[in-house]
């Protein structure tokens with residue numbers, strides 16, 4: 147299809163699409179949304195302008211492979227048959243990886259240059275990159291550095307990408323989390339226990355906030371707040387006294403210590419944790435506590451484990467309460483793609499085609515007041531945290547209303 151790119155007419159025929167970072171619901175829907183428009187346009191385009199959509203396998207990793215010797219591992223041509231059912235499930239049919247072309251080692255190895263040489267060798271005229279801020283940021287840089295037609299779409303269960311009021315993947319993760327919490331809740335009530343349930347979401351507490359409230363948790367602990375364990379203990383005791391059981395949802399990014407916390411909170415959290423670590427009953431917690439933090443290729447810390455600290459501190463410092471710990475892990479990122487993520491993914495895919503028609507390259511669709519707006523890939527960033535004045539923030543702890 148002939149379109150305008152940087153003041154020149156280009157004929158975009160072979161489009162590559164990739165998914166980077168953690169998988170989520172809606173990736174397949176974006177691919178399908180775009181493919182539908184390509185198919186529709188092909189009916190009226192002359193043969194020499196007809197388009198194909200090719201899935202680049204395992205995200206940016208595909209472009210680090212050798213097109214001469216590893217072609218099968220690099221890309222597959224996509225058809226509507228591939229997508230017809232898969233847009234209803236989470237994950238990505240073209241696989242993903244956390245490959246960072248701009249890591250120090252990859253920059254030294256000239257990975258961005260090699261990736262773009264490979265794009266040429268593969269005959270691709272345009273790239274569509276689906277991912278969070280890291281993946282989209284790389285697309286922006288490559289598009290600019292190599293003057294190449296690029297688009298993106300903002301995914302992530304964490305809902306923490308700037309420029310859009312919703313990322314696809316979030317709603318499904320919330321729905322799955324609520325399902326998880328409610329299943330646990332039957333045991334919570336039957337056995338009159340206190341459960342600590344940890345949910346992913348990185349440094350943004352959106353999933354925990356929505357799922358905790360919707361799932362009926364008594365207490366929700368977020369990365370965006372000061373977690374004062376003395377207050378947590380009081381709230382747990384209040385819930386136990388009121389109803390005989392308690393459910394605490396904790397976001398994996400919540401923390402016990404922070405430079406931004408008042409000193410007395412840091413000190414008292416430390417004292418309570420130190421007493422746990424000194425107790426041989428919690429030798430495993432101590433062992434895990436002493437392990438170095440793991441980083442992914444973008445330098446993001448691998449989270450997970452705050453639930454265990456909260457669980458052990460509560461168990462150690464309260465009396466007569468039976469505790470259990472449950473980390474939902476990746477289960478909430480997978481399974482069904484819920485309706486709103488199917489719709490949002492399809493809308494994003496559809497919008498990318500419109501952006502291409504309008505020559506709006508270097509952009510990704512964002513959602514603003516539920517309308518699609520083009521956002522600049524070079525301006526993408528993460529860290530869209532829950533603002534303090536968010537209405538749900540003060541509603542989050544059901545125990546405050548007992």
Ligand code: F6P
Nearest residue numbers: 168302303304346347348449479
């Ligand atoms: O960014 C999405 C996310 O699911 C985070 O919530 C979580 O911390 C991380 O990915 C887990 O990454 P991985 O799948 O690489 O373990």
